Amino acid sequence: MFNHILFIVMFQTDPSIFTWSKLLSHLTIPSPVYISGETLSGAEIRDICESLRENSVRLLSLRGCQLSERDFGHVCRGAAESRSLAQLNLNLGIVSNINRVKQLAEALKTNRSVQSLFLHGSPLTDAGLALLNPALSIHPSLVALDLGDCMLGDEGINLICGLLPPDGAKSGLKELTLSANPGVTSKGWGRLAIAVAHSSQLRVLNLDYNPLGDQVAGMLAVAVASSRTLEVLDLEGTGLTNQSAQTLLDMVENYPTALRTLILAENNISPELQQQISDLLSEGEEEEETEAREVTAREKNPWICQNNSSSQMVLMTSGLGDSLLAETEM
16 A cells, blocks of 8 residues: 655755656656645646646645645646546645635546545635535545634534435545634534434544533534444544543443544543543454454354354354455445
């Protein structure tokens, strides 16, 4: 998975020694391109766009870079044409105005390959998300979305809930980050909790550094107990107390859930309660691993005799188990 990784670092060197075109011309298969915190020239943008159109970039990260309005438009058009681009990282203020939001939306309407979109730290606001949402909702491949620190409110959360369709309705997000959006009220988080409870695909939810408090944590506990897919919930620095932790502990202890990781750091929660929750989640994971090993053993040995004090049971597999397991994993 991590073969052919290319880290591109900007150096202040003679252009005849180091140029984008020389580097990118050597990309024979789709590869990652990482650039962070640089001011990009028109020539550098042209090289990046050419590589996008040639389908030689699978990950493009321009985190915190400075580029002109015109060059941002060029990048969007290159992304629209790319069939190899799976991850697009525009974190830290690159999508800085409504015009850029519109250009990104147009690109996503055409693109069919992007699976992960990162806009963390963009002043998107609810109005910007409203412009972007139609493209997000119809994108055939998008499964991971980072809208952390995007100045969202309740209206934005309502739009995001549409990306978490109820069971069997349509494809939706598997990973969602909404960190540091303090403008969302308990009403908005309550609406999200309902969507999470009914989502058939969401596996990772990051809500860290939002002022949620115990009331919202209680709503989320109900959502986790109802969800059949949520495996990771990040509630770091969300203003929780032992009251929330006790509710979450009761949920983990008494309800079978898919949850495997619950992050509660930087809250006013006792270490003892955090440890109890962690231990219970670990026990659930160990039980799943044991069951998986038993399934593997049965698949390797079609005839298995199991003895107990009351009876003897003989199990025979016919091959159907393989296909059913594969469907479950998908």
